[in-house]
């Protein structure tokens with residue numbers, strides 16, 4: 001994991017959750033702390049967030065270059081900073097709301113990197129590629145900038161169809177059960193607390 005840069009995008013409004021979901025507690029730790037723990041082994045840690053919002057030791061705060069423009073804009077900022085600080089490198093890009101991510105999850109994705117690959121994504125139970133909790137190479141930054149300049153805001157646009165590898169859901173469930181569970185609402189969190197096994201609700 002040392003050769004990965006970790007980036008957590010944490011500038012959302014949690015409008016569906018009703019209060020800042022990054023600070024919500026699950027098993028005595030915040031959701032943000034759970035996600036950060038999954039990336040403890042990476043070489044460089046970036047938190048894309050409005051300045052001063054969180055105190056996350058070991059993580060370097062990185063302000064949005066296009067504040068409030070969503071996770072695709074946060075990915076642009078992360079790829080640019082990763083390239084500037086570490087050169088051409090893979091970025092493990094996560095949201096604040098996937099507390100079941102683990103180092104084993106990221107290792108499973110990292111195994112799919114290759115010379116002609118620019119993004120690696122997990123497939124959910126419906127075989128849909130998951131754009132958060134995915135790997136993106138810094139060489140995608142110019143394409144992401146062009147997409148944003150053209151008005152694109154969907155994170156899923158970042159993964160180039162011809163250069164994206166996917167990891168089957170069955171593999172994900174074997175190495176890191178429930179890793180894709182995503183907390184968008186209070187009910188999603190309650191389901192996790194109860195050990196429920198809902199599909200990701202993004």
Ligand SMILES: Nc1nc2c(ncn2[C@@H]2O[C@H](COP(=O)(O)OP(=O)(O)OP(=O)(O)O)[C@@H](O)[C@H]2O)c(=O)[nH]1
Nearest residue numbers: 010011012013014015016048068069070074095096
């Ligand atoms: N840095 C940054 N992160 C963002 C931005 N918008 C959303 N995110 C993050 O993207 C991730 C996934 O977004 P959502 O699950 O929709 O979270 P959200 O936008 O806070 O929640 P809703 O308001 O309910 O959509 C979360 O980790 C958010 O914090 C943004 O403009 N900048």
Ligand SMILES: [Mg+2]
Nearest residue numbers: 097182184202
């Ligand atoms: Mg979400």
